[in-house]
Amino acid sequence: xxxxxxxxxxxxxxDVNGDEPLLWLIRDTLKLKGTKFGCGKAACGACTVxxxxxxxRSCSYAARIVNGKSITTIxxxxxxxxxxxxxxxxxxxxxxxxxxxxxxxxMASVALLERFPNPTEQQINDSLTNFCRCGTYPRIRKAxxxxxxxxxSKPKSAV
Amino acid sequence: xxxxLKSASRRKFLIKVTAxxxxxxxxxxxxxxxxxxxxxxxxxxxxxxxxxxxxxxVWFEANANNEITFYSPKVEMGQGVLTALAQIVADELQIKxxxxxxxxxxxxxxxxxxxxxxxxxxxxxxxxxxxxxxxxFRQMFIIEAAKEFKTLPKKVKLENGVFSxxxxxxxxxxxxxxxxQWKVPSTPDLKNPEDYQYIGKAIPRLDLEDxxxxxxxxxxxxxxxxxxxxxxxxxxxxxAKRTNVDPNSVNGLPGIVDVIVEEDFVAVVAxxxxxxxxxxQKLAITWEVEEVIQQKDIEEMVTVGVGKPYVIQKGKCPKNxxxxxxxxxxxxxxxxMGAHAQIQPSGALANFKDGSLEVYVATQNxxxxxxxxxxxxxxxxxxxxxxxxYLGGAFGRALYTDLATYASFISRQLxxxxxxxxxxxxxxxxxxxxxxxxxxxxxxxxxxxxxxxxENNCSSGDVVKGSDVWPEIINDIIGADFGAWRxxxxxxxxxxxxxxxxxxxxxxxxxxxxRGMGLLANIFAIESFMDELAEKVGIDPVxxxxxxxxxxxxxxxxxxxxxxxVEQSSYTDKVENGIAMGLACCTDGATHVAQVVRLxxxxxxxxxxxxxxxxxxxxxxxxxxxxxxxxxxxxxxxSAALYEKVEIHNNAIGPLIYGPYKLMALRECPENIEIHLMxxxxxxxxxxxxxxxxxxxxxxxxxYKLTGNxxxxxPMNPVS
Numbered sequence: 001x002x003x004x005x006x007x008x009x010x011x012x013x014x015d016v017n018g019d020e021p022l023l024w025l026i027r028d029t030l031k032l033k034g035t036k037f038g039c040g041k042a043a044c045g046a047c048t049v050x051x052x053x054x055x056x057r058s059c060s061y062a063a064r065i066v067n068g069k070s071i072t073t074i075x076x077x078x079x080x081x082x083x084x085x086x087x088x089x090x091x092x093x094x095x096x097x098x099x100x101x102x103x104x105x106x107m108a109s110v111a112l113l114e115r116f117p118n119p120t121e122q123q124i125n126d127s128l129t130n131f132c133r134c135g136t137y138p139r140i141r142k143a144x145x146x147x148x149x150x151x152x153s154k155p156k157s158a159v
Numbered sequence: 160x161x162x163x164l165k166s167a168s169r170r171k172f173l174i175k176v177t178a179x180x181x182x183x184x185x186x187x188x189x190x191x192x193x194x195x196x197x198x199x200x201x202x203x204x205x206x207x208x209x210x211x212x213x214x215x216x217v218w219f220e221a222n223a224n225n226e227i228t229f230y231s232p233k234v235e236m237g238q239g240v241l242t243a244l245a246q247i248v249a250d251e252l253q254i255k256x257x258x259x260x261x262x263x264x265x266x267x268x269x270x271x272x273x274x275x276x277x278x279x280x281x282x283x284x285x286x287x288x289x290x291x292x293x294x295x296f297r298q299m300f301i302i303e304a305a306k307e308f309k310t311l312p313k314k315v316k317l318e319n320g321v322f323s324x325x326x327x328x329x330x331x332x333x334x335x336x337x338x339x340q341w342k343v344p345s346t347p348d349l350k351n352p353e354d355y356q357y358i359g360k361a362i363p364r365l366d367l368e369d370x371x372x373x374x375x376x377x378x379x380x381x382x383x384x385x386x387x388x389x390x391x392x393x394x395x396x397x398x399a400k401r402t403n404v405d406p407n408s409v410n411g412l413p414g415i416v417d418v419i420v421e422e423d424f425v426a427v428v429a430x431x432x433x434x435x436x437x438x439x440q441k442l443a444i445t446w447e448v449e450e451v452i453q454q455k456d457i458e459e460m461v462t463v464g465v466g467k468p469y470v471i472q473k474g475k476c477p478k479n480x481x482x483x484x485x486x487x488x489x490x491x492x493x494x495x496m497g498a499h500a501q502i503q504p505s506g507a508l509a510n511f512k513d514g515s516l517e518v519y520v521a522t523q524n525x526x527x528x529x530x531x532x533x534x535x536x537x538x539x540x541x542x543x544x545x546x547x548x549y550l551g552g553a554f555g556r557a558l559y560t561d562l563a564t565y566a567s568f569i570s571r572q573l574x575x576x577x578x579x580x581x582x583x584x585x586x587x588x589x590x591x592x593x594x595x596x597x598x599x600x601x602x603x604x605x606x607x608x609x610x611x612x613x614e615n616n617c618s619s620g621d622v623v624k625g626s627d628v629w630p631e632i633i634n635d636i637i638g639a640d641f642g643a644w645r646x647x648x649x650x651x652x653x654x655x656x657x658x659x660x661x662x663x664x665x666x667x668x669x670x671x672x673x674r675g676m677g678l679l680a681n682i683f684a685i686e687s688f689m690d691e692l693a694e695k696v697g698i699d700p701v702x703x704x705x706x707x708x709x710x711x712x713x714x715x716x717x718x719x720x721x722x723x724x725v726e727q728s729s730y731t732d733k734v735e736n737g738i739a740m741g742l743a744c745c746t747d748g749a750t751h752v753a754q755v756v757r758l759x760x761x762x763x764x765x766x767x768x769x770x771x772x773x774x775x776x777x778x779x780x781x782x783x784x785x786x787x788x789x790x791x792x793x794x795x796x797x798s799a800a801l802y803e804k805v806e807i808h809n810n811a812i813g814p815l816i817y818g819p820y821k822l823m824a825l826r827e828c829p830e831n832i833e834i835h836l837m838x839x840x841x842x843x844x845x846x847x848x849x850x851x852x853x854x855x856x857x858x859x860x861x862x863y864k865l866t867g868n869x870x871x872x873x874p875m876n877p878v879s
Contacts, residue, residue: 017413020433028432033380034373036551038502039583043817046502074373083372090371094363094783097791098237099370100377100503100551125826131817133501133552134237135794137828139787 003067007032008076018064023047025063026073034074034103038131045130048104048111049073055111055127074103077110086110086147093143097134104130109144117152182299182335183220218269219248219296225320225332227252228260230269233281234523235366236550236557237791238847239784240281242364244289246357246780247282251293251350254320254331256357261365266529266545275524275558275628277672279748279845282780286843290349298347303338304329352778352840361783366549378548381508381519383576387416388432390439391565391579392425393589396810397668399448401425408443417573418442423535424565428573436582452667454806458493461664463599463616469639469661472648477603477656480612484603488695490688491600494680494873495804496620497593497673500822503551505589506580507563511571516543518567521550523557524628531560532567543567554795555672558628559591584815592805593673594620594643594666598684608696610654610707617681618662619643620670628672639663642672646681646852650717650746652709668807675848678747679796679855683873686743686856691869699732700742700860701725717746720753720773720837727835728755728771734864738768741861743853749841750849751775754793756829756857760865764876765801765858769831774850777841785846786834792850793832798823800855801876821878 001018004011007030016025021040026032026049035058038046042060049058050072077084083091086109096102105128112119112127119127124144132140220228229248235241241261249259264270274280297317304322305312307329316323320330352358369376394401404425406418414434419426427442429435459465481487507520516538522528525545533540550557566579581589596619603612622642623629644661693703704721708714721744724730730740737759744753757769772789779785802821806813814820859870 017433020431024431024433031382032373033375036377036503037379037580038504039817041583041816041818043583044502078372087371091363091367094367094787096237096364096367096370097239097787098235098501098503098550098552099366100501102370103373106371125824128825131502131822131824133499133554133795133822135791135798135823135828136787137794137823137825138790138832140825141828 001064003063005066005069005071007071008073016063018062020063021059022049022061022063022066022071023058025066026058032073032075036100036103038101038104044101044104045108046101046104048107048130050107050111053111053114055108072107074107077106084110085150086113086143089143089147089150092146093139095136095139095143097136101130101132102136105132105140109147113147113151118148182338182341183218218264219293221296221300221331221335223332223336225258225330226260227254227258227331228262230262230264232264232270232272233285234263234276234525234547234550236276236523236553238281238788239364239781240276241366242362243282243780243784244285245365246360246362247286247289248293250355250357251290252297252320253317253350256362258320258331263547264525265547266525266543267541271526273526275527277523277555277558279750279847279849281847282843283845291347294347294349295344298344299341300331300334302342302344303334307334307337358780359778360781362781364784376549377503377551378507378519378521379503379551379580381548381578383508383510386508386576386578387428387430387573388435389419389426389428389566389569389577389579390435390582391562391585392427392439392442392444393581393585394446395588395812396446396448397807397812398450398452398810399446401444402447403445405443409438409441412438412441419569419572421568426565426569426579428569428577432578448810450667452807452810454808457496457595457666457807458597460666461595461597461618461620463597463618463662465662466618466665467663469663470658471639471644471661472657472659474649474657475655477612477614477658480603480656481601481614484612487601487603488692489599489601490691492598492684492687492871494596494683495806496595496670497799497803498587498590498805498820499552499554499556499673500817500820501552501554501556504581504583504586505556505560505562506578507560507566508576508578509563509566509570510576511567511574514542516567516570517546518543518563519546519548520560520563521553521557522547522560522563523550523553523555524560527558527628528560528563531564535564536567536571554674556590558672561589583817587805587815587820588812591669591671593799594622594664594670596677596680598681600684600688602688602692604692604696608698608703608706610692611656613649613654613657614660615647615649615657615685616660616662617644617647617677617684618664619677619680620664620666622671622676624663626671642676644681645676646678646745646747647685650713651704651707652711652714653707668812674792674795675851678745678848678852679799682743682745682852683800683855683859686745686853687859687869690741690856690860690863701730704744713746713749716775717744717751717753720744720751720775723835723837724753724755724771724773727773727833728757728769730755732864737865739861739864741857741859741864743856743860745849745852747849747852748845749777750844750846752850752852754853754857756854756861758858758861760862765862767797767829767858769833770829770854771833771835772850773835773837775837775839776846776849777839777844779836779839780843782836785836788846789834789850790832792848793854794823794828796851796854797858800858800873801827802874802878804874804878
């Protein structure tokens with residue numbers, strides 16, 4: 001089937017098998033390798049992307065429902081002014097160890113903060129349900145708090 | 160001055176100059192004799208196999224652009240080894256940190272690790288040789304700079320990569336351009352520790368930016384033109400064999416390239432990963448179970464008294480004390496099989512072309528990966544180039560690279576590059592599990608509350624035995640499985656009469672290296688038992704442990720971390736408001752760790768709020784990453800202790816997905832994990848696993864105070 005969608009602001013028209021998971025379109029067809037395969041069952045979150053503002057596990061998201069949607073992957077977070085504040089906080093707090101799951105955590109965090117700029121602990125725990133086997137959770141928490149602080153304080157200082 | 164390179168005469172340096180653009184340095188030797196001596200030492204002392212002998216091969220390359228490349232024989236799997244090695248190298252070369260580039264050595268370029276990446280041995284094992292090599296490389300340039308300056312080498316100053324004498328200066332890059340004939344000095348001085356610029360500093364990891372921007376640095380990200388995707392179908396049962404495959408069952412499915420049926424594997428190959436996966440689901444394979452095995456059968460096999468015993472450590476004979484005792488205190492513990500569950504599944508991209516192979520692979524063991532492929536494909540090792548990628552988690556799993564072998568075979572057959580990774584379910588099925596264990600401990604105590612006789616029996620599936628991960632030579636030498644008994648030795652010098660026995664369980668499935676090997680299970684048993692004994696004689700757990708440490712250096716270091724963690728955590732035996740604290744400690748190799756947890760129980764679940772960890776791991780290269788390793792070990796150990804188990808039902812391995820195989824998530828991570836590093840001027844010791852030792856016992860000891868029930872099994876929390 002033919003589908004049309006945007007990824008990171010770029011428009012794509014593809015002829016696809018409607019059952020194929022979005023993850024493989026992103027990785028193998030469009031060659032954006034930052035989104036990772038972990039489990040294929042939406043259980044680990046390594047493949048998290050943002051679809052129309054919603055953190056979504058792309059391994060279990062069929063191509064047919066991608067039609068008309070706007071997708072952001074880890075490659076789409078940077079802009080002219082540099083890294084996204086969440087990415088920068090991840091660097092400042094030296095979060096990654098092996099790093100394989102971090103794209104998914106960063107995308108889930110970006111989606112969370114777009115929705116709730118000042119999330120409660122409950123909202124954080126309910127949103128960041130991804131798995132990290134290296135055990136970077138304490139630093140993910142610190143980095144998330146730093147990102148929250150930077151993203152919410154900036155507009156104020158501009159006033 | 161610093162230490163001298165004593166063994167210069169044994170070294171064979173290799174120097175190559177490439178037409179004024181680069182100079183490289185390496186060494187090439189490591190005799191079987193050195194191996195044997197190292198391993199003998201290990202067995203004689205009962206210490207874990209951490210090697211400090213010279214080797215393996217190490218390479219540097221300096222080019223005319225004033226860049227220096229270090230080809231690391233160790234692979235980056237999250238432990239920060241590339242950054243730590245870069246700090247050591249940059250210090251010894253006395254260059255700007257940014258001047259140094261670190262790359263993984265492939266098997267055809269740069270050093271081939273004769274060991275592997277793991278066993279917490281990278282920094283400890285390379286600490287001496289890498290500084291000596293870097294110092295040698297530096298001295299080669301100092302000699303040339305001196306010629307250039309028309310002075311003596313000892314008059315040349317080197318700072319931040321600039322060589323100077325009076326008003327003359329030059330750089331590594333300039334010297335590469337003008338030098339035709341390099342001389343190798345025999346005994347360069349190593350830098351004095353007080354002059355370290357990078358060692359001991361919390362330098363940010365080199366791979367940070369790549370990892371937060373999603374750069375394609377993992378083997379699963381590799382692509383080549385014309386690549387096809389293979390799915391290898393592992394046997395879903397234990398004690399079973401494949402009796403039939405019907406390749407026609409996938410006829411006509413979209414994208415099918417081939418079905419490969421070999422003695423050792425079956426694979427479906429297709430133009431896309433999705434097509435290969437779909438076809439693998441439809442491929443008709445018949446498996447025949449040879450003997451029905453259930454979980455209870457596995458537990459019976461892993462039981463002290465069953466299988467072959469090896470006495471692995473013996474103090475003064477405890478037999479009479481046991482015979483004449485009015486009371487022998489005994490205690491039993493069990494741990495289940497655990498999965499690695501690293502987030503990147505195993506796999507590789509292989510490309511056979513013109514009689515040679517290139518294999519991009521997640522491996523902790525480049526040497527073995529190359530050997531396995533060369534053997535299976537009957538190729539010369541030289542024709543197989545293994546290119547290790549960053550590992551998406553490993554924890555021991557990537558010591559085995561079966562899929563690299565199969566992908567290579569398929570690539571040669573199809574004459575196309577082959578990308579081959581497991582699905583998550585297959586990753587569980589094809590895992591080499593942490594072995595299940597059973598522990599039986601016995602002690603006799605005197606009126607003063609001192610242990611007068613101690614016996615520790617541990618039964619385990621194989622870790623090292625039956626594995627070809629270690630160089631072949633080790634199989635001639637080892638008796639008991641030192642991976643299985645890791646952590647089981649008596650490390651309390653105050654206990655004089657003791658016997659430690661390792662029982663080898665013969666299991667019908669693959670068990671092997673999992674972070675820390677036997678450490679998690681054995682320390683869980685011993686340190687839980689210590690609390691039980693302390694309670695029995697009415698002495699608090701801290702004093703009881705202190706009473707069993709003697710004046711030896713190693714005991715005094717353990718005592719110091721124990722005392723420090725008590726102070727840091729304000730440890731108390733009192734239970735207040737449903738909150739209790741628990742403590743445990745261990746010596747692993749020559750690393751000492753003590754941990755305290757604070758926890759409560761809600762709805763029958765243990766909730767750990769705080770973990771305090773004090774570690775003496777010798778000199779610290781990067782304090783931030785030492786802390787990261789402690790955090791990671793604590794969380795992985797907690798996850799295994801609280802939630803994880805793999806079981807066998809009707810020969811099937813399960814569970815096969817995260818969720819049912821539960822890992823700790825963010826919401827369960829303790830709010831507060833505090834790490835304290837002891838100051839030390841000892842050489843760096845093992846770090847990547849030792850902090851996993853005490854955590855399970857600390858949790859069990861705290862839980863006992865709340866419930867009065869002694870935890871004797873993992874997982875400690877109910878499986879939902």
